[in-house]
Amino acid sequence: MSKPLILVTNDDGITAPGLRHLIRYMKEIGDVVVVAPDSPQSGMGHAITLDNTLYSKKVVIDQKDGAPEEYSCSGTPADCVKLALQELLPKKPDICVSGINHGSNASINVIYSGTMSAAIEAGIEGVPAIGFSLCDYSWEANFSPAETAIKQITREALRNGMPRGVVLNVNIPKTEAGGIRGVKVCRQARANWKEKFDKRTNPMGKDYYWLTGEFELLDKGEDTDEWALSQGYVAVVPTQFDLTAHHFIQDVNNWILNE
Amino acid sequence: MSKPLILVTNDDGITAPGLRHLIRYMKEIGDVVVVAPDSPQSGMGHAITLDNTLYSKKVVIDQKDGAPEEYSCSGTPADCVKLALQELLPKKPDICVSGINHGSNASINVIYSGTMSAAIEAGIEGVPAIGFSLCDYSWEANFSPAETAIKQITREALRNGMPRGVVLNVNIPKTEAGGIRGVKVCRQARANWKEKFDKRTNPMGKDYYWLTGEFELLDKGEDTDEWALSQGYVAVVPTQFDLTAHHFIQDVNNWILNE
Numbered sequence: 001m002s003k004p005l006i007l008v009t010n011d012d013g014i015t016a017p018g019l020r021h022l023i024r025y026m027k028e029i030g031d032v033v034v035v036a037p038d039s040p041q042s043g044m045g046h047a048i049t050l051d052n053t054l055y056s057k058k059v060v061i062d063q064k065d066g067a068p069e070e071y072s073c074s075g076t077p078a079d080c081v082k083l084a085l086q087e088l089l090p091k092k093p094d095i096c097v098s099g100i101n102h103g104s105n106a107s108i109n110v111i112y113s114g115t116m117s118a119a120i121e122a123g124i125e126g127v128p129a130i131g132f133s134l135c136d137y138s139w140e141a142n143f144s145p146a147e148t149a150i151k152q153i154t155r156e157a158l159r160n161g162m163p164r165g166v167v168l169n170v171n172i173p174k175t176e177a178g179g180i181r182g183v184k185v186c187r188q189a190r191a192n193w194k195e196k197f198d199k200r201t202n203p204m205g206k207d208y209y210w211l212t213g214e215f216e217l218l219d220k221g222e223d224t225d226e227w228a229l230s231q232g233y234v235a236v237v238p239t240q241f242d243l244t245a246h247h248f249i250q251d252v253n254n255w256i257l258n259e
Numbered sequence: 260m261s262k263p264l265i266l267v268t269n270d271d272g273i274t275a276p277g278l279r280h281l282i283r284y285m286k287e288i289g290d291v292v293v294v295a296p297d298s299p300q301s302g303m304g305h306a307i308t309l310d311n312t313l314y315s316k317k318v319v320i321d322q323k324d325g326a327p328e329e330y331s332c333s334g335t336p337a338d339c340v341k342l343a344l345q346e347l348l349p350k351k352p353d354i355c356v357s358g359i360n361h362g363s364n365a366s367i368n369v370i371y372s373g374t375m376s377a378a379i380e381a382g383i384e385g386v387p388a389i390g391f392s393l394c395d396y397s398w399e400a401n402f403s404p405a406e407t408a409i410k411q412i413t414r415e416a417l418r419n420g421m422p423r424g425v426v427l428n429v430n431i432p433k434t435e436a437g438g439i440r441g442v443k444v445c446r447q448a449r450a451n452w453k454e455k456f457d458k459r460t461n462p463m464g465k466d467y468y469w470l471t472g473e474f475e476l477l478d479k480g481e482d483t484d485e486w487a488l489s490q491g492y493v494a495v496v497p498t499q500f501d502l503t504a505h506h507f508i509q510d511v512n513n514w515i516l517n518e
Protein backbone atom coordinates (compact mmCIF):
# COMPACT_ATOMS: atom_id res chain seq x y z
CA MET A 1 0.00 0.00 0.00
CA SER A 2 1.31 3.44 -0.84
CA LYS A 3 1.97 5.91 1.95
CA PRO A 4 -0.65 8.60 2.60
CA LEU A 5 -0.03 12.05 1.16
CA ILE A 6 -0.01 14.60 3.97
CA LEU A 7 -0.35 18.35 3.48
CA VAL A 8 1.28 20.25 6.35
CA THR A 9 0.57 23.93 6.97
CA ASN A 10 0.28 26.41 9.84
CA ASP A 11 -0.29 30.06 10.70
CA ASP A 12 2.94 30.92 12.51
CA GLY A 13 4.93 30.76 9.27
CA ILE A 14 7.12 28.21 7.55
CA THR A 15 10.10 28.65 9.88
CA ALA A 16 8.10 28.23 13.13
CA PRO A 17 9.42 25.48 15.43
CA GLY A 18 5.90 24.06 15.84
CA LEU A 19 5.66 23.45 12.09
CA ARG A 20 9.14 21.97 11.92
CA HIS A 21 8.23 19.48 14.65
CA LEU A 22 4.97 18.56 12.93
CA ILE A 23 6.83 17.88 9.67
CA ARG A 24 9.17 15.45 11.47
CA TYR A 25 6.25 13.59 13.06
CA MET A 26 4.32 13.37 9.80
CA LYS A 27 7.32 12.03 7.86
CA GLU A 28 6.98 8.89 9.99
CA ILE A 29 3.40 8.46 8.77
CA GLY A 30 3.39 9.46 5.11
CA ASP A 31 4.71 11.53 2.23
CA VAL A 32 4.78 15.15 3.34
CA VAL A 33 4.33 18.31 1.28
CA VAL A 34 4.50 21.63 3.13
CA VAL A 35 2.68 24.78 1.98
CA ALA A 36 2.88 27.43 4.69
CA PRO A 37 2.79 31.22 5.03
CA ASP A 38 6.07 33.08 4.57
CA SER A 39 5.29 35.23 7.63
CA PRO A 40 3.26 34.84 10.84
CA GLN A 41 -0.52 34.98 10.35
CA SER A 42 -1.83 34.62 13.90
CA GLY A 43 -5.28 36.00 14.50
CA MET A 44 -6.06 35.96 10.78
CA GLY A 45 -9.24 33.93 11.27
CA HIS A 46 -10.54 32.62 8.00
CA ALA A 47 -9.14 35.49 5.94
CA ILE A 48 -8.45 34.97 2.25
CA THR A 49 -6.56 37.19 -0.18
CA LEU A 50 -9.04 38.68 -2.64
CA ASP A 51 -7.63 42.08 -3.54
CA ASN A 52 -3.95 41.24 -3.67
CA THR A 53 -1.49 39.02 -5.47
CA LEU A 54 -0.25 35.73 -4.04
CA TYR A 55 3.37 34.69 -4.32
CA SER A 56 4.59 31.17 -3.74
CA LYS A 57 8.03 29.61 -4.03
CA LYS A 58 9.71 26.29 -3.41
CA VAL A 59 12.03 26.56 -0.43
CA VAL A 60 14.44 24.48 1.64
CA ILE A 61 14.24 25.43 5.28
CA ASP A 62 15.89 22.42 6.89
CA GLN A 63 18.04 20.18 4.70
CA LYS A 64 18.00 17.30 7.19
CA ASP A 65 14.61 17.27 8.92
CA GLY A 66 12.47 19.15 6.40
CA ALA A 67 10.04 17.70 3.87
CA PRO A 68 11.19 16.81 0.33
CA GLU A 69 8.84 19.50 -1.00
CA GLU A 70 8.14 22.75 0.79
CA TYR A 71 6.51 25.91 -0.51
CA SER A 72 6.20 29.26 1.19
CA CYS A 73 3.26 31.44 0.28
CA SER A 74 2.61 35.16 0.77
CA GLY A 75 -1.02 34.61 1.75
CA THR A 76 -3.08 33.51 4.73
CA PRO A 77 -3.38 29.91 6.00
CA ALA A 78 -6.64 29.47 4.04
CA ASP A 79 -4.85 30.75 0.91
CA CYS A 80 -2.06 28.20 1.47
CA VAL A 81 -4.55 25.32 1.53
CA LYS A 82 -6.39 26.56 -1.55
CA LEU A 83 -3.13 27.00 -3.47
CA ALA A 84 -1.84 23.61 -2.31
CA LEU A 85 -4.96 21.73 -3.36
CA GLN A 86 -5.42 23.53 -6.66
CA GLU A 87 -1.90 24.21 -7.89
CA LEU A 88 0.93 22.65 -5.93
CA LEU A 89 0.05 19.08 -4.89
CA PRO A 90 0.30 16.20 -7.37
CA LYS A 91 -3.03 14.79 -6.12
CA LYS A 92 -5.63 15.30 -3.41
CA PRO A 93 -3.96 14.71 -0.04
CA ASP A 94 -5.21 12.00 2.31
CA ILE A 95 -5.10 14.42 5.21
CA CYS A 96 -4.18 18.02 6.01
CA VAL A 97 -2.55 18.81 9.34
CA SER A 98 -2.09 22.38 10.54
CA GLY A 99 0.20 23.56 13.35
CA ILE A 100 1.64 22.89 15.75
CA ASN A 101 0.37 26.32 16.77
CA HIS A 102 2.34 28.24 19.38
CA GLY A 103 -0.59 28.94 21.71
CA SER A 104 -4.08 27.69 22.51
CA ASN A 105 -6.87 27.40 19.97
CA ALA A 106 -9.27 25.88 22.48
CA SER A 107 -12.78 27.19 23.18
CA ILE A 108 -13.62 30.53 21.52
CA ASN A 109 -10.07 30.90 20.17
CA VAL A 110 -11.08 28.58 17.34
CA ILE A 111 -12.96 31.55 15.81
CA TYR A 112 -9.84 33.72 15.56
CA SER A 113 -7.47 30.92 14.67
CA GLY A 114 -5.45 30.86 11.48
CA THR A 115 -4.34 27.31 12.34
CA MET A 116 -7.93 26.12 12.41
CA SER A 117 -8.91 28.16 9.35
CA ALA A 118 -6.43 26.09 7.35
CA ALA A 119 -7.93 22.87 8.70
CA ILE A 120 -11.47 24.13 8.01
CA GLU A 121 -10.53 25.19 4.48
CA ALA A 122 -9.24 21.67 3.82
CA GLY A 123 -12.46 20.27 5.30
CA ILE A 124 -14.57 22.48 3.03
CA GLU A 125 -12.69 20.99 0.09
CA GLY A 126 -13.38 17.46 1.27
CA VAL A 127 -9.96 16.69 2.78
CA PRO A 128 -9.85 15.22 6.32
CA ALA A 129 -8.04 17.76 8.48
CA ILE A 130 -6.68 18.37 11.95
CA GLY A 131 -5.40 21.52 13.64
CA PHE A 132 -2.84 20.99 16.41
CA SER A 133 -2.04 23.64 19.01
CA LEU A 134 0.20 23.64 22.06
CA CYS A 135 -0.97 25.82 24.95
CA ASP A 136 2.37 27.58 25.18
CA TYR A 137 2.93 30.85 23.29
CA SER A 138 6.72 30.66 23.59
CA TRP A 139 8.73 30.27 20.39
CA GLU A 140 10.95 27.88 22.40
CA ALA A 141 8.02 25.79 23.67
CA ASN A 142 8.65 22.11 24.42
CA PHE A 143 6.72 20.19 21.75
CA SER A 144 8.15 16.73 22.55
CA PRO A 145 5.55 15.64 25.13
CA ALA A 146 2.90 16.08 22.39
CA GLU A 147 4.59 13.84 19.81
CA THR A 148 2.92 10.53 20.68
CA ALA A 149 -0.59 11.96 20.85
CA ILE A 150 -0.20 13.91 17.60
CA LYS A 151 0.96 10.85 15.69
CA GLN A 152 -1.72 8.62 17.21
CA ILE A 153 -4.57 11.04 16.48
CA THR A 154 -3.36 11.48 12.89
CA ARG A 155 -3.07 7.70 12.37
CA GLU A 156 -6.55 7.14 13.78
CA ALA A 157 -8.02 9.89 11.60
CA LEU A 158 -6.47 8.23 8.56
CA ARG A 159 -7.63 4.78 9.64
CA ASN A 160 -11.21 5.72 10.59
CA GLY A 161 -11.80 8.55 8.14
CA MET A 162 -13.92 11.56 8.96
CA PRO A 163 -17.36 12.52 7.67
CA ARG A 164 -17.60 15.44 5.26
CA GLY A 165 -18.14 18.64 7.17
CA VAL A 166 -16.07 17.77 10.25
CA VAL A 167 -12.44 18.52 11.13
CA LEU A 168 -10.59 18.12 14.43
CA ASN A 169 -9.38 20.87 16.73
CA VAL A 170 -6.65 19.35 18.93
CA ASN A 171 -5.16 21.30 21.83
CA ILE A 172 -2.28 20.04 23.90
CA PRO A 173 -1.53 21.15 27.45
CA LYS A 174 1.83 22.67 28.30
CA THR A 175 3.69 19.93 30.18
CA GLU A 176 7.05 18.35 30.76
CA ALA A 177 7.97 14.92 29.36
CA GLY A 178 5.47 12.31 30.51
CA GLY A 179 3.10 14.98 31.75
CA ILE A 180 0.21 14.24 29.39
CA ARG A 181 -2.48 12.15 31.10
CA GLY A 182 -4.23 11.03 27.92
CA VAL A 183 -6.60 12.19 25.19
CA LYS A 184 -10.20 13.32 25.71
CA VAL A 185 -12.87 14.02 23.09
CA CYS A 186 -14.58 17.26 24.12
CA ARG A 187 -16.91 20.05 23.18
CA GLN A 188 -15.85 23.67 22.72
CA ALA A 189 -16.05 25.52 26.05
CA ARG A 190 -18.08 28.72 26.21
CA ALA A 191 -15.71 31.62 26.76
CA ASN A 192 -14.77 35.05 25.54
CA TRP A 193 -11.97 37.58 25.75
CA LYS A 194 -12.42 40.59 27.98
CA GLU A 195 -10.73 43.18 25.84
CA LYS A 196 -8.49 45.83 27.20
CA PHE A 197 -7.32 48.50 24.84
CA ASP A 198 -3.98 49.99 25.75
CA LYS A 199 -4.30 53.58 24.50
CA ARG A 200 -1.09 55.41 23.63
CA THR A 201 0.06 58.46 21.73
CA ASN A 202 2.51 58.16 18.84
CA PRO A 203 5.52 60.50 18.37
CA MET A 204 3.35 62.60 16.00
CA GLY A 205 0.76 63.16 18.75
CA LYS A 206 -1.88 60.80 17.35
CA ASP A 207 -3.69 58.35 19.62
CA TYR A 208 -3.57 54.65 18.87
CA TYR A 209 -4.50 51.40 20.58
CA TRP A 210 -3.00 48.00 21.26
CA LEU A 211 -5.56 45.23 21.57
CA THR A 212 -4.97 43.14 24.67
CA GLY A 213 -7.33 41.07 26.71
CA GLU A 214 -7.96 38.47 29.33
CA PHE A 215 -9.46 35.08 28.63
CA GLU A 216 -12.75 34.60 30.46
CA LEU A 217 -14.04 31.03 30.80
CA LEU A 218 -17.85 31.01 31.12
CA ASP A 219 -18.31 27.25 31.25
CA LYS A 220 -17.80 24.88 34.17
CA GLY A 221 -18.66 21.72 32.18
CA GLU A 222 -16.33 18.76 32.62
CA ASP A 223 -16.85 17.76 28.98
CA THR A 224 -15.12 20.86 27.57
CA ASP A 225 -11.73 21.33 25.97
CA GLU A 226 -10.74 23.85 28.65
CA TRP A 227 -11.54 21.38 31.42
CA ALA A 228 -9.57 18.57 29.74
CA LEU A 229 -6.56 20.84 29.24
CA SER A 230 -6.70 22.01 32.87
CA GLN A 231 -6.52 18.35 33.94
CA GLY A 232 -3.51 17.57 31.74
CA TYR A 233 -5.37 15.90 28.87
CA VAL A 234 -5.05 16.52 25.15
CA ALA A 235 -8.44 17.94 24.04
CA VAL A 236 -9.92 16.77 20.72
CA VAL A 237 -12.96 18.77 19.57
CA PRO A 238 -14.77 17.64 16.40
CA THR A 239 -15.41 20.96 14.68
CA GLN A 240 -17.86 21.85 11.92
CA PHE A 241 -18.33 24.68 9.47
CA ASP A 242 -22.09 24.38 9.14
CA LEU A 243 -22.73 27.31 11.48
CA THR A 244 -26.53 26.93 11.41
CA ALA A 245 -28.02 27.17 14.91
CA HIS A 246 -30.58 24.48 14.05
CA HIS A 247 -32.13 24.66 17.53
CA PHE A 248 -33.15 28.28 17.01
CA ILE A 249 -34.78 27.96 13.58
CA GLN A 250 -38.21 27.18 15.03
CA ASP A 251 -38.10 30.22 17.34
CA VAL A 252 -37.33 32.60 14.49
CA ASN A 253 -40.16 31.03 12.53
CA ASN A 254 -42.47 32.45 15.18
CA TRP A 255 -41.27 36.00 14.62
CA ILE A 256 -43.44 38.29 12.50
CA LEU A 257 -41.30 38.45 9.37
CA ASN A 258 -43.96 38.24 6.67
CA GLU A 259 -47.14 40.28 6.64
CA MET B 260 -39.23 54.04 26.84
CA SER B 261 -35.84 55.09 25.55
CA LYS B 262 -34.83 54.20 22.01
CA PRO B 263 -32.55 51.20 21.53
CA LEU B 264 -28.83 51.85 21.05
CA ILE B 265 -27.73 50.37 17.73
CA LEU B 266 -24.10 49.72 16.78
CA VAL B 267 -23.68 49.75 12.99
CA THR B 268 -20.59 48.34 11.30
CA ASN B 269 -19.55 46.55 8.10
CA ASP B 270 -16.58 45.18 6.18
CA ASP B 271 -16.73 47.22 2.99
CA GLY B 272 -15.59 50.35 4.80
CA ILE B 273 -17.26 53.39 6.33
CA THR B 274 -18.00 55.07 2.97
CA ALA B 275 -19.68 52.03 1.38
CA PRO B 276 -23.21 52.68 0.05
CA GLY B 277 -24.51 49.54 1.78
CA LEU B 278 -23.44 50.91 5.18
CA ARG B 279 -24.87 54.35 4.43
CA HIS B 280 -28.25 52.78 3.61
CA LEU B 281 -28.17 50.67 6.76
CA ILE B 282 -27.50 53.76 8.88
CA ARG B 283 -30.57 55.49 7.41
CA TYR B 284 -32.80 52.48 8.12
CA MET B 285 -31.52 52.09 11.67
CA LYS B 286 -32.04 55.77 12.50
CA GLU B 287 -35.79 55.05 12.19
CA ILE B 288 -35.47 52.38 14.88
CA GLY B 289 -33.02 53.69 17.43
CA ASP B 290 -29.97 55.75 18.36
CA VAL B 291 -27.18 54.86 15.99
CA VAL B 292 -23.42 54.83 16.56
CA VAL B 293 -21.21 53.75 13.65
CA VAL B 294 -17.79 52.13 14.10
CA ALA B 295 -16.56 50.83 10.75
CA PRO B 296 -13.27 50.08 8.98
CA ASP B 297 -11.55 52.96 7.21
CA SER B 298 -10.88 50.70 4.19
CA PRO B 299 -12.51 47.63 2.61
CA GLN B 300 -12.01 44.39 4.57
CA SER B 301 -13.79 41.82 2.40
CA GLY B 302 -12.66 38.25 2.85
CA MET B 303 -11.06 39.06 6.19
CA GLY B 304 -12.96 36.28 7.97
CA HIS B 305 -12.66 36.64 11.73
CA ALA B 306 -9.26 38.31 11.62
CA ILE B 307 -8.18 40.51 14.53
CA THR B 308 -5.24 42.87 14.80
CA LEU B 309 -2.72 41.41 17.26
CA ASP B 310 0.66 42.58 16.01
CA ASN B 311 -0.20 46.05 14.88
CA THR B 312 -1.56 49.34 16.19
CA LEU B 313 -5.19 50.36 15.82
CA TYR B 314 -6.18 53.89 14.92
CA SER B 315 -9.66 55.28 15.34
CA LYS B 316 -11.11 58.71 14.74
CA LYS B 317 -14.44 60.46 14.86
CA VAL B 318 -15.59 61.30 11.35
CA VAL B 319 -18.47 62.92 9.48
CA ILE B 320 -19.16 61.14 6.21
CA ASP B 321 -22.65 62.40 5.45
CA GLN B 322 -23.84 65.54 7.20
CA LYS B 323 -27.51 64.93 6.36
CA ASP B 324 -28.10 61.19 6.41
CA GLY B 325 -25.23 60.01 8.59
CA ALA B 326 -25.33 59.04 12.26
CA PRO B 327 -24.70 61.61 15.01
CA GLU B 328 -21.60 59.65 16.01
CA GLU B 329 -19.38 57.83 13.56
CA TYR B 330 -15.88 56.43 14.03
CA SER B 331 -13.57 55.00 11.43
CA CYS B 332 -11.06 52.38 12.55
CA SER B 333 -7.89 51.06 10.94
CA GLY B 334 -8.63 47.47 11.92
CA THR B 335 -10.80 44.56 10.83
CA PRO B 336 -14.57 44.30 11.36
CA ALA B 337 -13.99 42.23 14.52
CA ASP B 338 -11.58 44.92 15.78
CA CYS B 339 -14.25 47.56 15.17
CA VAL B 340 -16.77 45.72 17.34
CA LYS B 341 -14.25 45.12 20.12
CA LEU B 342 -13.19 48.77 20.09
CA ALA B 343 -16.81 49.96 19.98
CA LEU B 344 -17.91 47.84 22.93
CA GLN B 345 -14.86 48.49 25.05
CA GLU B 346 -13.88 52.08 24.27
CA LEU B 347 -16.27 54.07 22.11
CA LEU B 348 -19.89 53.36 23.09
CA PRO B 349 -21.46 55.00 26.14
CA LYS B 350 -23.13 51.68 27.12
CA LYS B 351 -23.68 48.17 25.84
CA PRO B 352 -25.74 48.41 22.63
CA ASP B 353 -29.12 46.71 22.35
CA ILE B 354 -28.16 45.29 18.98
CA CYS B 355 -25.30 45.29 16.50
CA VAL B 356 -26.07 45.29 12.79
CA SER B 357 -23.39 44.72 10.18
CA GLY B 358 -23.61 45.47 6.46
CA ILE B 359 -25.33 45.88 4.15
CA ASN B 360 -22.62 43.84 2.48
CA HIS B 361 -22.07 44.28 -1.23
CA GLY B 362 -22.29 40.60 -2.13
CA SER B 363 -23.60 37.30 -0.80
CA ASN B 364 -22.65 35.86 2.57
CA ALA B 365 -24.98 32.89 2.18
CA SER B 366 -23.95 29.24 2.58
CA ILE B 367 -20.17 28.67 2.93
CA ASN B 368 -19.44 32.39 2.36
CA VAL B 369 -20.26 32.94 6.03
CA ILE B 370 -16.86 31.44 6.86
CA TYR B 371 -14.92 34.06 4.86
CA SER B 372 -17.18 36.96 5.70
CA GLY B 373 -15.97 40.08 7.43
CA THR B 374 -19.60 41.25 7.69
CA MET B 375 -20.53 38.14 9.66
CA SER B 376 -17.33 38.21 11.72
CA ALA B 377 -18.47 41.56 13.11
CA ALA B 378 -21.89 40.11 13.97
CA ILE B 379 -20.29 37.01 15.52
CA GLU B 380 -17.87 39.14 17.56
CA ALA B 381 -20.83 41.07 18.97
CA GLY B 382 -22.58 37.77 19.69
CA ILE B 383 -19.53 36.46 21.55
CA GLU B 384 -19.70 39.57 23.72
CA GLY B 385 -23.38 38.98 24.48
CA VAL B 386 -24.86 41.56 22.12
CA PRO B 387 -27.70 40.45 19.77
CA ALA B 388 -26.41 40.82 16.25
CA ILE B 389 -27.41 40.57 12.60
CA GLY B 390 -25.32 40.59 9.43
CA PHE B 391 -27.12 41.86 6.31
CA SER B 392 -25.88 41.15 2.80
CA LEU B 393 -27.29 41.93 -0.62
CA CYS B 394 -26.49 39.39 -3.35
CA ASP B 395 -25.14 42.05 -5.66
CA TYR B 396 -21.42 42.86 -5.71
CA SER B 397 -21.89 46.17 -7.50
CA TRP B 398 -20.97 49.36 -5.60
CA GLU B 399 -24.08 50.90 -7.19
CA ALA B 400 -26.39 48.03 -6.15
CA ASN B 401 -30.04 48.81 -5.55
CA PHE B 402 -30.57 48.46 -1.79
CA SER B 403 -34.09 49.91 -1.66
CA PRO B 404 -36.06 46.66 -2.17
CA ALA B 405 -34.38 45.32 0.98
CA GLU B 406 -35.37 48.20 3.27
CA THR B 407 -38.67 46.82 4.60
CA ALA B 408 -37.28 43.38 5.39
CA ILE B 409 -34.15 44.77 7.06
CA LYS B 410 -36.16 47.04 9.35
CA GLN B 411 -38.69 44.31 10.15
CA ILE B 412 -36.05 41.68 10.99
CA THR B 413 -34.19 44.17 13.20
CA ARG B 414 -37.39 45.19 15.03
CA GLU B 415 -38.34 41.55 15.59
CA ALA B 416 -34.86 40.70 16.88
CA LEU B 417 -35.14 43.59 19.35
CA ARG B 418 -38.67 42.59 20.37
CA ASN B 419 -38.05 38.84 20.75
CA GLY B 420 -34.43 38.90 21.83
CA MET B 421 -31.96 36.21 20.87
CA PRO B 422 -30.38 33.50 23.01
CA ARG B 423 -26.71 33.84 23.86
CA GLY B 424 -24.60 32.11 21.26
CA VAL B 425 -26.79 32.86 18.24
CA VAL B 426 -26.65 35.67 15.68
CA LEU B 427 -28.51 36.07 12.38
CA ASN B 428 -27.06 35.84 8.89
CA VAL B 429 -29.49 37.62 6.56
CA ASN B 430 -29.03 37.52 2.79
CA ILE B 431 -31.20 39.47 0.40
CA PRO B 432 -31.74 38.55 -3.25
CA LYS B 433 -30.89 41.01 -5.99
CA THR B 434 -34.24 42.34 -7.19
CA GLU B 435 -36.07 45.36 -8.47
CA ALA B 436 -38.63 47.25 -6.34
CA GLY B 437 -41.37 44.90 -5.14
CA GLY B 438 -39.38 41.86 -6.21
CA ILE B 439 -38.89 40.32 -2.77
CA ARG B 440 -41.36 37.50 -2.17
CA GLY B 441 -40.96 37.36 1.60
CA VAL B 442 -38.64 36.17 4.37
CA LYS B 443 -37.67 32.53 5.02
CA VAL B 444 -35.79 31.08 7.99
CA CYS B 445 -33.23 28.65 6.59
CA ARG B 446 -30.20 26.53 7.23
CA GLN B 447 -26.79 27.18 5.68
CA ALA B 448 -26.53 25.37 2.32
CA ARG B 449 -23.63 23.00 1.76
CA ALA B 450 -21.34 24.50 -0.86
CA ASN B 451 -17.77 25.37 -1.67
CA TRP B 452 -15.70 27.45 -4.05
CA LYS B 453 -13.93 25.70 -6.90
CA GLU B 454 -10.77 27.73 -6.92
CA LYS B 455 -9.04 28.81 -10.06
CA PHE B 456 -5.68 30.46 -9.70
CA ASP B 457 -4.88 32.88 -12.46
CA LYS B 458 -1.08 32.58 -12.77
CA ARG B 459 0.78 35.59 -14.17
CA THR B 460 4.32 36.95 -14.37
CA ASN B 461 5.15 40.35 -12.95
CA PRO B 462 7.33 42.94 -14.76
CA MET B 463 10.34 41.62 -12.80
CA GLY B 464 9.79 38.11 -14.17
CA LYS B 465 8.38 36.62 -10.95
CA ASP B 466 5.28 34.41 -11.02
CA TYR B 467 2.27 35.34 -8.94
CA TYR B 468 -1.36 34.31 -8.64
CA TRP B 469 -4.78 35.87 -8.45
CA LEU B 470 -7.31 33.84 -6.48
CA THR B 471 -10.55 33.42 -8.40
CA GLY B 472 -13.19 30.74 -8.25
CA GLU B 473 -16.62 29.49 -9.01
CA PHE B 474 -19.30 28.90 -6.45
CA GLU B 475 -20.37 25.25 -6.32
CA LEU B 476 -23.67 24.46 -4.61
CA LEU B 477 -23.65 20.91 -3.23
CA ASP B 478 -27.07 20.97 -1.63
CA LYS B 479 -30.48 20.59 -3.26
CA GLY B 480 -32.44 21.09 0.00
CA GLU B 481 -35.42 23.44 -0.15
CA ASP B 482 -34.75 24.57 3.42
CA THR B 483 -31.45 26.27 2.58
CA ASP B 484 -30.46 29.91 2.22
CA GLU B 485 -29.40 29.36 -1.38
CA TRP B 486 -32.76 27.87 -2.28
CA ALA B 487 -34.69 30.73 -0.62
CA LEU B 488 -32.56 33.32 -2.44
CA SER B 489 -33.04 31.56 -5.77
CA GLN B 490 -36.81 31.82 -5.24
CA GLY B 491 -36.71 35.54 -4.43
CA TYR B 492 -36.91 35.27 -0.63
CA VAL B 493 -34.78 36.96 2.00
CA ALA B 494 -32.87 34.15 3.76
CA VAL B 495 -32.44 34.31 7.55
CA VAL B 496 -30.00 31.75 8.98
CA PRO B 497 -29.58 31.56 12.77
CA THR B 498 -25.82 31.22 13.09
CA GLN B 499 -23.74 29.97 16.01
CA PHE B 500 -20.11 30.12 17.07
CA ASP B 501 -20.05 26.91 19.04
CA LEU B 502 -18.38 24.97 16.24
CA THR B 503 -18.52 21.62 18.07
CA ALA B 504 -19.74 18.83 15.78
CA HIS B 505 -21.66 17.24 18.64
CA HIS B 506 -22.93 14.41 16.42
CA PHE B 507 -19.38 13.17 15.81
CA ILE B 508 -18.13 13.12 19.41
CA GLN B 509 -19.29 9.55 20.01
CA ASP B 510 -17.54 8.29 16.87
CA VAL B 511 -14.21 9.80 17.87
CA ASN B 512 -14.66 8.26 21.31
CA ASN B 513 -14.41 4.89 19.57
CA TRP B 514 -11.01 5.70 18.08
CA ILE B 515 -7.94 4.24 19.79
CA LEU B 516 -6.55 7.41 21.35
CA ASN B 517 -5.47 6.13 24.75
CA GLU B 518 -3.49 2.95 25.32
